[in-house]
Amino acid sequence: MKDSRTNPIPVEEALRIVLQAATSLPIQSVPLSEASGRVLAEEILTDADQPPFPKAMMDGFALRSADLGRLPAELAVVEEIPAGRLPSRGIGPGEASRIMTGAPLPEGADAVQMMERTEPAEGGKVRILEAVAPGANIAPRGQEMRSGDRILFPGDRLTAPRLGLLASVGHPEVSVRRIPAVSLAVTGDELVEAGKIPAPGQIRNSNGPAVAARLRGLGAQVTEMGIVPDRPEALRETIRRGLRDDMLLLSGGVSMGDRDFVEGALEEEGVEILFRKVAIRPGKPAVFGRKGSCLVFGLPGNPVSSLVILEVLAAPALRKMMGHEDPEGRRMEAELVEEVRQHPGRTGYLPGTLSFLGALARVRPIPTRGSADLLAHSRADALFIVPADRSSIGAGERVRVLVLE
Numbered sequence: 001m002k003d004s005r006t007n008p009i010p011v012e013e014a015l016r017i018v019l020q021a022a023t024s025l026p027i028q029s030v031p032l033s034e035a036s037g038r039v040l041a042e043e044i045l046t047d048a049d050q051p052p053f054p055k056a057m058m059d060g061f062a063l064r065s066a067d068l069g070r071l072p073a074e075l076a077v078v079e080e081i082p083a084g085r086l087p088s089r090g091i092g093p094g095e096a097s098r099i100m101t102g103a104p105l106p107e108g109a110d111a112v113q114m115m116e117r118t119e120p121a122e123g124g125k126v127r128i129l130e131a132v133a134p135g136a137n138i139a140p141r142g143q144e145m146r147s148g149d150r151i152l153f154p155g156d157r158l159t160a161p162r163l164g165l166l167a168s169v170g171h172p173e174v175s176v177r178r179i180p181a182v183s184l185a186v187t188g189d190e191l192v193e194a195g196k197i198p199a200p201g202q203i204r205n206s207n208g209p210a211v212a213a214r215l216r217g218l219g220a221q222v223t224e225m226g227i228v229p230d231r232p233e234a235l236r237e238t239i240r241r242g243l244r245d246d247m248l249l250l251s252g253g254v255s256m257g258d259r260d261f262v263e264g265a266l267e268e269e270g271v272e273i274l275f276r277k278v279a280i281r282p283g284k285p286a287v288f289g290r291k292g293s294c295l296v297f298g299l300p301g302n303p304v305s306s307l308v309i310l311e312v313l314a315a316p317a318l319r320k321m322m323g324h325e326d327p328e329g330r331r332m333e334a335e336l337v338e339e340v341r342q343h344p345g346r347t348g349y350l351p352g353t354l355s356f357l358g359a360l361a362r363v364r365p366i367p368t369r370g371s372a373d374l375l376a377h378s379r380a381d382a383l384f385i386v387p388a389d390r391s392s393i394g395a396g397e398r399v400r401v402l403v404l405e
Ligand code: AMP
Pocket: 186, 187, 188, 190, 191, 203, 204, 205, 206, 207, 208, 251, 252, 253, 254, 255, 257, 300, 301, 302, 303
């Protein structure tokens, strides 16, 4: 490997190193109530046809469509079939059964006419006011799924409809990857917590809440270790605790300043450093290493840099640990609305807002003062990528976009 102590490595190479180091966590079985947002670790097959019987999709009358040759048609109502009950008999010519949504269709019926297009008639009959085609308002058996169909796959994230599917095919429990345990510490003698008035020279810790929130959004179990002073012993103590988890993130203290002790402290604690600098803007000083099964990120202290490195490098590692099919997150192409410029040499991840003009995705750059401009970053719903060898991208050119969640 190139010496990344002096030479920043390209983003793609950093991502490759991170994804190679990340391994998927063990599988466990959890009830559906604990499975939301987690990643499926097994293949799911249906246990029966769905629907299991031809069923009414409307409240109305089950009938033979051929009986509606002349309208209105009066049919004898032979029974009432609520959802959850089998019909006690079929229907013959000139007959109909009152039927509720979800109820099984009686033998002989080939359509349901909705209640609103009927009216009661003398002598226990119903008057059908409009014709229906054969099959109308009926879901045939197995229309949605056939018994034995493969419907969910390892790597699928468990969204609300997928949890519904699991229940509908008889899975009260499901195999998922263990939730990653992540420790987060922020470093800096200048930092105070949000509830404090900063003394002269101090600033509030914004990385702690921001990074923790994003980690939780990704599905991690986060331990916030708080603010650590810029002292090697304090850092080492924090690192020792954090290394027990699946991932440890530290923010700040990874630049070239006299008080940037993070990398040294990591090495003292036996962390193998895999890279130290990445050719990315913002976020060049980005440290990555591992010890045993714990992955370690030293995020740059500047608020936007720390969130960008989290999004571009740490989030893919977490997704891979959780078993995601596509660890790199949602990417797309979009047309840049306004020209942007940069000093070439590093890949830019710049804040933008996405919009759609018909089928065309467009991204509008948000003016930013750079790696400390959390306000500009807070307005972005996407980062668009300016390749390292480009000094500008013109309006109308296509760019790659990383969608922020
Ligand atoms: P560092 O990487 O420690 O040199 O920090 C770079 C810049 O980010 C400095 O201006 C720090 O004051 C600022 N910074 C570091 N950590 C935080 C934090 N947790 N919240 C907000 N700003 C921070």
